[in-house]
Amino acid sequence: MLAGSTHTNLPARKIKAKIYAGVFIFSTLVGIVVLATLLVRILATGLGNLDWSFISSYPSRIPERAGILSALMGTLWVMGFTFLLSVPIGVGTALYLEQYAPKNRLTDIVQTNISNLAGVPSIVYGILGLTIFVRWFALDRSVLAGAMTMTLLILPITIVASREAIRAVPRSLEEASYALGATKWQTIRSVIMPYAMPGMLTGIILSMSRAIGETAPLIMIGALTYVAFVPGSAGLAQAPLDPFTALPIQIFNWSSRPQAGFQDLAATAIIVLLVVLLVMNGMAVLLRDRFQRKAQD
Amino acid sequence: MANPRRPASGSLAGHRPLSRRRGRGPLGDRVMPKLLLLCALVSVFTTVGIVVSLSTEAFGFFREVSLAEFFGSGRWAPLIKPQAFGIWPLLAGTMLITAIAAAVALPFGLATAIFLSEYAPSPLRRVLKPVLEVLAGIPTVVYGFFALTFVTPHIIRNLPGPFQDANVFNALSAGLVVGIMIIPMVASLSEDAMLAVPRSLRDAAYALGATRLEVATRVVVPAALSGIVASFVLAISRAIGETMIVTLAAGATPSLTANPLESIQTMTAYIVQVSQGETPFGTIEYKTIFAVGMMLFIITLAMNVVGQWIVRRFRETY
Numbered sequence: 333m334l335a336g337s338t339h340t341n342l343p344a345r346k347i348k349a350k351i352y353a354g355v356f357i358f359s360t361l362v363g364i365v366v367l368a369t370l371l372v373r374i375l376a377t378g379l380g381n382l383d384w385s386f387i388s389s390y391p392s393r394i395p396e397r398a399g400i401l402s403a404l405m406g407t408l409w410v411m412g413f414t415f416l417l418s419v420p421i422g423v424g425t426a427l428y429l430e431q432y433a434p435k436n437r438l439t440d441i442v443q444t445n446i447s448n449l450a451g452v453p454s455i456v457y458g459i460l461g462l463t464i465f466v467r468w469f470a471l472d473r474s475v476l477a478g479a480m481t482m483t484l485l486i487l488p489i490t491i492v493a494s495r496e497a498i499r500a501v502p503r504s505l506e507e508a509s510y511a512l513g514a515t516k517w518q519t520i521r522s523v524i525m526p527y528a529m530p531g532m533l534t535g536i537i538l539s540m541s542r543a544i545g546e547t548a549p550l551i552m553i554g555a556l557t558y559v560a561f562v563p564g565s566a567g568l569a570q571a572p573l574d575p576f577t578a579l580p581i582q583i584f585n586w587s588s589r590p591q592a593g594f595q596d597l598a599a600t601a602i603i604v605l606l607v608v609l610l611v612m613n614g615m616a617v618l619l620r621d622r623f624q625r626k627a628q629d
Numbered sequence: 630m631a632n633p634r635r636p637a638s639g640s641l642a643g644h645r646p647l648s649r650r651r652g653r654g655p656l657g658d659r660v661m662p663k664l665l666l667l668c669a670l671v672s673v674f675t676t677v678g679i680v681v682s683l684s685t686e687a688f689g690f691f692r693e694v695s696l697a698e699f700f701g702s703g704r705w706a707p708l709i710k711p712q713a714f715g716i717w718p719l720l721a722g723t724m725l726i727t728a729i730a731a732a733v734a735l736p737f738g739l740a741t742a743i744f745l746s747e748y749a750p751s752p753l754r755r756v757l758k759p760v761l762e763v764l765a766g767i768p769t770v771v772y773g774f775f776a777l778t779f780v781t782p783h784i785i786r787n788l789p790g791p792f793q794d795a796n797v798f799n800a801l802s803a804g805l806v807v808g809i810m811i812i813p814m815v816a817s818l819s820e821d822a823m824l825a826v827p828r829s830l831r832d833a834a835y836a837l838g839a840t841r842l843e844v845a846t847r848v849v850v851p852a853a854l855s856g857i858v859a860s861f862v863l864a865i866s867r868a869i870g871e872t873m874i875v876t877l878a879a880g881a882t883p884s885l886t887a888n889p890l891e892s893i894q895t896m897t898a899y900i901v902q903v904s905q906g907e908t909p910f911g912t913i914e915y916k917t918i919f920a921v922g923m924m925l926f927i928i929t930l931a932m933n934v935v936g937q938w939i940v941r942r943f944r945e946t947y
Contacts (some may be wrong), residue, residue, distance in 0.1 A: 342838075349842035356748055359740030359758065367764050370775050377778075384686070419838045424668025433661045433669070446672050451933035452926065453870025455681060455897050462904070463682030484675045491672070517657035520670065545768020548872040552904050580770045580873075587774045587877055595778055602771050609766065614917045 374606075379598030382459045386600060391582065393592030398599050405562035406555070406576035407474070407608070411544055413479030413572065414486070418536050421483065422490030426532070429491075429522060430498045446621050450488035457485045458552025473554040475563050476572040481549050486539040493535020497528040530619050537616040541609050547580035557585045579605045681797060683926055686919035693913050699920070703895075705883040707917045708903070714917070716924060718883035720801070722893035725873055729804025730868040735861055736814025737808075739850075742857075745816065746823040747845045758817075765813035773877030776806040781878065791890060798880030801889035807871050808879065809865040818863065822856020824851050855943035859936045866932035870925065872897040881893060896925045 389399025425446075433439040461481030471477040485554030501524050509519040527578035556577050579601060691699070694714045700717025727764045730770050741761070745754055781802040785795050795801065826849050834848045850857065879909070880892030908915045 345840050345843070349840035352846075353748060356740045356744035358735045360749075362737050363759055363809065363816075364757075364763050365643045366809050367760065367767075367778070370767070370771070373775065373779050374771070374942065378679045407846065421668050421671050424665045425672065428662075428669040432665060442669050442673060444820035447929060447937060448671060448933055449675060451680065451866055451929060451936075453872065453897065453929055455870065455872045455900055456683070456922055456926050456929075459900070459903075459919065460675070460682050463686070464678050470837050484671075484678075487672055487675065515655055515658045517661045519656065520661075521657065524687045541766065545770060547768070547770040548773060548876075548901060551901055554904070574908060580768060583770050583774065583878070587770070595774075598774055599778075605768065605771070609768075613766075622661075 344518050349471060368605050372408070374599045374602050378603045379582055381596060381600040382603055386597075387604070391558055391577075391629070394568060395591070395597055398427075398594075398597055400579065400582055400604060401580045402559040402562055403582035403601070404604065404608075406559065407544060407578045407580075409475045409563045409571060409576060410478045410482060410550075410578060411540055414482040414540060414543060417479060417483040418486060418490050418540070419533075422487060422494050422536060422539075425487075425491045426494030426498055426566035427524075429521060430445045430468055430495055431516070431524070446488050454485055454546050455548040455552060457481055458549035460484065461549060461553040473556065475576050476574045477553050478550055478555060478576065478578070479572075481527050481553055482546065485549060486543045487545065489542060491538050492549075493539060494528075494532045497531030497535060498524060500531060501527045515590065530622060534616045534619045537612055537619070541612045541616075544604060544612070545580055550578055550581055553582070555581050557581060566604045645918045672731045674858060679926065683919055683923045686717065686916050687732075687923045690916035690920040693916075694920075703885055705899075707914050708854055708906075708908075712913075716921070718830040718885050719894060719896045719899055720924075721885050721887075722875075722879070722883065723869055723895040723897070725800045725887065725889060725893060726804045726807060726871075726879060726895055727865060727868045729801060730871075731809035731861075731865055733805055733808025733867070734811040734815050734864055738812045738847070738860070738864070739857065741812065741816040742819035742823060743845050743850070746820045747841065747849060761813040761816060764809075765817075767810075769810065769873040770877070771870060772806050772810050773803075775800045776874055776878035778925060780806055785890075794889040796880065796892045798882075798892040799890050800879050800893045803875045803879035804889065807868050807874050809868050810871070810874065812869060814864045815860050819853070819857045819861030820854035820861070826852040855939055856944075862932055862936035862939065866936065869932070870897065870929050872901060876901045896921050900925075 373579075381581050385400045386402065388401055389397060390401055391403070392398040424556050429442070433442070436620070458481065461477060465480050466473060469477070471480075503585040505527065506519055509523045511558075514522065556575055559575065559577040561574075563574040563576050566574070584599045584600050584603065586594040586601065589595070669862055698714050699716050702713055703717050704713035704715050705718040706713045746759060749757060777798075781797065781799060782794065785792050785799070787793075830848055830852060831844050832843045839847070875895045876898040879895060879898060881894050883894040883896060883899065884891065884893040885894060900921055903914065903918045
């Protein structure tokens with residue numbers, strides 16, 4: 333295995349091994365250093381503008397007056413509906429594949445299909461949303477069209493996460509339920525679902541934290557860049573069909589302007605986006621902890 | 630475990646045999662499997678939807694522009710007169726970005742994986758893994774902002790020689806940042822493959838007097854090669870489909886150049902450019918995004934299929 337001249341010169345091999353250990357450590361640090369630089373840079377540029385009026389104001393042509401109210405609310409509305417749509421579809425698919433799916437061609441197709449969907453670029457989902465939801469379903473550039481597109485985009489991740497949660501249910505609980513005479517659906521509803529739900533929710537929240545920063549699909553379906561109202565301002569029932577903008581869109585818009593004033597605002601909006609991401613991940617971790625404690629009982 | 634539908638009862642006398650209860654079982658057991666199958670079919674419909682939405686408009690495009698021009702012409706200018714519809718400048722832009730990104734992500738990602746799996750003590754691993762996850766979770770629009778406002782002006786233009794004259798939008802900055810973005814993907818998929826290599830192989834090599842480096846590069850990496858190659862293929866596919874970094878930092882100039890300091894345009898950035906503009910639906914200009922989207926979809930799908938095939942075909946089972 334260690335053929336060649338290498339096995340003869342032990343000191344040289346040991347030195348070489350030491351040098352390469354350094355190379356591996358250095359390589360690992362590259363990613364971490366870039367991450368640190370990015371965060372420091374964004375905080376340094378953006379923190380100055382961060383105050384309550386930035387959060388509570390609408391976008392403006394004048395950088396000093398501009399804020400992210402419509403973008404933040406748009407993001408929350410889209411993500412809210414994405415959650416409502418992702419839970420039944422993601423959990424339903426996972427339950428089907430784990431509990432019902434027979435070993436046949438259709439199941440194979442569904443499984444291969446899900447892993448292929450995971451690799452489709454997000455902008456292609458944008459084209460799908462534009463054609464099917466915006467035009468064919470005539471939902472226009474609405475919150476609902478955005479949420480449906482995002483739901484499909486994160487579907488592969490929500491399904492994988494939900495399946496893992498279902499597989500974590502102890503087989504003994506399931507068998508106990510069958511032994512008591514429960515049917516399959518009764519077992520799923522009363523034993524598997526309550527046990528797996530926190531895990532599934534954790535996975536869905538984590539996959540939504542993927543969606544929240546997605547920009548390209550929202551640009552494709554025509555999320556607006558300048559919106560001076562929040563969804564639901566003409567009546568809450570109207571909100572799903574209202575046009576919207578979103579945080580990443582606002583960041584993109586401000587970043588691509590040449591004036592330094594707007595680029596600083598982009599950094600401030602990025603801070604808000606990262607905080608929202610942090611909150612979502614925190615929620616997921618809390619849920620997971622509760623889940624684990626419950627599992628130990 | 631409480632079951633409200635079937636109150637506990639002391640005797641079974643009142644119950645009919647389970648299998649014959651109304652011949653079909655409770656409502657949930659008749660309806661739910663079908664409902665859940667419907668959920669599972671959503672993902673199939675998604676694929677069908679992608680193919681249909683891309684191909685209907687793309688066919689319209691190819692009715693007006695011949696395949697010979699699409700693949701034969703070296704100029705891409707659908708938005709200015711005289712129009713030209715040669716895909717090569719966009720493909721070249723995408724390939725340039727992907728090559729730069731791969732040059733960053735493959736060596737650094739693999740080295741990170743080797744460090745995590747073969748060198749790092751487990752407390753350090755427990756710190757490093759979440760940091761890499763954060764790196765992977767940063768939205769791409771944020772990376773794009775970073776490439777445009779930091780990497781180009783403060784890094785590339787501070788380098789000596791030709792770098793100082795780099796365009797505000799250039800392939801190098803975008804490519805480097807795309808590369809950084811996919812490091813975690815290469816690292817974590819490769820590390821998974823290396824962790825699957827059994828301890829006994831490593832022990833055998835150590836017993837023969839191998840150094841840690843020799844164990845890593847001559848035993849573990851070859852044994853995990855299929856997983857490592859698959860991680861490369863999947864990460865490159867991710868780089869090809871990456872949109873916001875290149876839209877913000879690489880420019881909007883379709884050109885057949887290999888100079889990374891010039892402004893270029895990728896397939897993805899072109900799609901964004903058109904959909905942001907005022908191009909009316911149904912025009913040939915508008916249909917270009919579906920033709921380009923189709924190209925993008927086919928290329929990335931092919932790479933993903935290849936990646937998964939490598940994993941299945943060459944996986945060493947121990």
